[in-house]
Amino acid sequence: MVKPFKVSPPKIINNPQEEEFQPMERGYYDNCTFKDCVITREDMDRMVFDQVVFNRVTFEGTDFTDIQLTDCIFNHCDLSNADLSKGSIHRVEFKQSRMIGLTIAESTLENVLFDNCQMNLSAFGYSKLKQVRFSECQLKNSDFYECKIQKLDLQNCVIDEANFTNSKLTGVDLTTCRFDRLQVSLESLQGCIVSAEQALGFARILGLEIKE
Numbered sequence: 001m002v003k004p005f006k007v008s009p010p011k012i013i014n015n016p017q018e019e020e021f022q023p024m025e026r027g028y029y030d031n032c033t034f035k036d037c038v039i040t041r042e043d044m045d046r047m048v049f050d051q052v053v054f055n056r057v058t059f060e061g062t063d064f065t066d067i068q069l070t071d072c073i074f075n076h077c078d079l080s081n082a083d084l085s086k087g088s089i090h091r092v093e094f095k096q097s098r099m100i101g102l103t104i105a106e107s108t109l110e111n112v113l114f115d116n117c118q119m120n121l122s123a124f125g126y127s128k129l130k131q132v133r134f135s136e137c138q139l140k141n142s143d144f145y146e147c148k149i150q151k152l153d154l155q156n157c158v159i160d161e162a163n164f165t166n167s168k169l170t171g172v173d174l175t176t177c178r179f180d181r182l183q184v185s186l187e188s189l190q191g192c193i194v195s196a197e198q199a200l201g202f203a204r205i206l207g208l209e210i211k212e
Contacts, residue, residue: 005151007133008111010071010091012051021057164188174198 018033027044033053038060041047048068058078067087074094081101089104093113102122110130117137125145133153139162146166156176163183170191175198182202189202 005131005153007113007131007153008091009113010051010073010093012053012071012073016051016053 013031016031016033018035021029021034021037021039023040023042023044025044027041027047028050029048029052030050031052033055034057035055036057038058040060041063046066046068047064049070049072050068051071052073054072054074054077056076057074059082062081062083064082065085065087067084067089069087069089069092071090072092074092074097076095077097079094079097079099079102081103082099083103084107085103085105087104087107089107089109089112091111092109093115094117095113096116097118099114099117099119100121102119104127105123105125107124107127108130109124109127109132112129112132114132114134114137116135119134119137119142120140121142122139123143124147125143126147127144128148128150129144129152130150132151133155134157135153135155137157139154139157139159141161142159143163144167145163147164149167149169149172152169152172154172154174154177158178159174159182160179161181161183162179165183165185165188167188168190169184169188171193173193175193175195180201184202194202
């Protein structure tokens with residue numbers, strides 16, 4: 001039996017001051033709250049957010065590559081189609097946010113929670129996932145190709161047609177997740193925890209003929 005793990009929450013001071021977002025050349029923001037606004041990268045080389053709360057914020061445009069998020073909370077935000085590739089994301093919570101088509105490829109995620117998020121068509125390929133939890137998320141057609149997984153928790157998620165090819169799912173429990181089909185390799189499934197019904201489905205995916 002795989003032991004449950006804890007996702008460390010963001011370390012944020014009490015009630016960080018609300019500020020108006022203003023693009024800055026150095027792109028560093030800390031100890032503040034952004035609310036009901038639109039954030040774009042514009043001409044900034046890099047965006048760094050440290051101990052920042054985002055409430056109903058829209059990330060407009062697509063290029064947020066190399067972003068650094070540490071001790072941040074996103075509440076009811078919209079990051080649809082945003083590109084956070086090669087990002088560094090540590091102790092971050094995404095709650096009830098719209099993240100359809102989000103790209104976080106080639107990124108490092110550690111102690112990250114996705115809670116009740118719309119994440120269909122999201123892409124995590126070649127990322128490192130350590131102590132990451134998805135709870136009640138929509139992850140249809142999401143891509144986890146060749147990810148390095150160390151403690152991944154999927155709770156009551158819809159993961160139909162998700163791609164886990166070449167990603168080892170050892171210790172990952174899929175029993176509460178809903179799907180008709182996944183893209184997986186035989187190596188991916190070694191050590192994965194599934195229900196009896198799901199096991200039959202995987203057998204068919206892998207081309208086995210099941211005799212009744």
